[in-house]
Amino acid sequence: MAKSSSLGVRAQQKEKTRRALINAAMNQLSAEIGFSSLSLREVAREAGIAPTSFYRHFRNMDELGLTLVDECGLTLRQLLRQARQRIDKGGSIIRVSIETFMQFVADNTAIFRLLLQERTGRSREFRKAVERELEHFKAELIEYLRDEQGFSAPLADLQSDAIVKIVFSAGADCFDVDDTQRAQIAEQTIQQVRLVARGAEATRRAKVE
Amino acid sequence: MAKSSSLGVRAQQKEKTRRALINAAMNQLSAEIGFSSLSLREVAREAGIAPTSFYRHFRNMDELGLTLVDECGLTLRQLLRQARQRIDKGGSIIRVSIETFMQFVADNTAIFRLLLQERTGRSREFRKAVERELEHFKAELIEYLRDEQGFSAPLADLQSDAIVKIVFSAGADCFDVDDTQRAQIAEQTIQQVRLVARGAEATRRAKVE
């Protein structure tokens, strides 16, 4: 109510077709092609508007793309929050986090692929945007390792950077596999993260003694 | 001599323009755009031949792309061999390998970016080709860990998979940085790989006892 009346009928409709454009782009992405070879005209067509109307919402395709990256980051952070809640109810933080992450990759393959793809992609602006999202992920992990596990700041940083790299790379391994294989990858990733954790633990001990 | 006479003038010239096409593609790749938005016409133009002559060498752009991936894999394996030689003359295997790797990334940014990009790219065939190259890298590492370091097969596998993930991810971090920053990333990567190695060591001890 508040939203519909405060926004007005016009603004509401505009937001709607804006979403339609975003969804159209995500659909086309999931299909087969990378973002760089995505066509303004086809996106507009799938969104059900004239090609020229696209410009009422985004200056160009890149602006749409950056919006998509942000959307993905948002979803990812929601996912993290959900994982946290499950951990509070007990369970291994590593296992729960990674299984949640893998589920996310399975459910949102298109958008996750965009993230990984543009991380190494053509536009510096895109790469920076993705790197920013990865930093969010890493920062929350650092906080946990420092505050809950008592690691020193540098060791927490080193550790979580490694973990983020391993986990996101494992996400890329999930593109062409079925559910059971994905479970295997998850299991392997869990063991690898534990390897890192154990190594950090050993390092901490070595420094204390 | 043997080559020029056994190949014949015609075949020799053909090979030459084939290389020209490959080099042209690599140049354009390094510039700004991903492989998917690479144009047959522009590649042909840079190679100095008519667009239609392209088909005398490759069935389509994808075939050229797969050739590029193979080329990159070859260069990467040469790099590994060089690193081995340096290790035989003494020095930390981790440090030497990673510094060599980082140097490779700095020298061959275009082709390395292609590898990382197509790893998550649009074509399944491409992804498989890249994955094959990563497997080479991993396999050599497994061999070393098993034979030289005496790790059990499963632990060597787990460990080297994690290391490959970390190192290649770190390679992606090098795209937008200068030499000193790259050295820092190399240093961080070395520490992270040591973290994994230490964790694997601890795991081995735990299982033996």
Add this chain to the structure above:
DNA sequence: GAATTCAGCGTACAGGTGTTAGCTGATCTG
């Protein structure tokens, strides 16, 4: 030396691309 092969070329086509300019009609504003 005649016949064959074939890398490279020019022309041409059908279809896609991003973007400009200007119109329409519903919504919002005073």
Add this chain to the structure above:
DNA sequence: CAGATCAGCTAACACCTGTACGCTGAATTC
């Protein structure tokens, strides 16, 4: 209710794309 706003439209532009067809002339083969 008159006037301004503005999302979406159509038409049109200049340009780029992959690829089919058939020719040419030098290298190769017999």
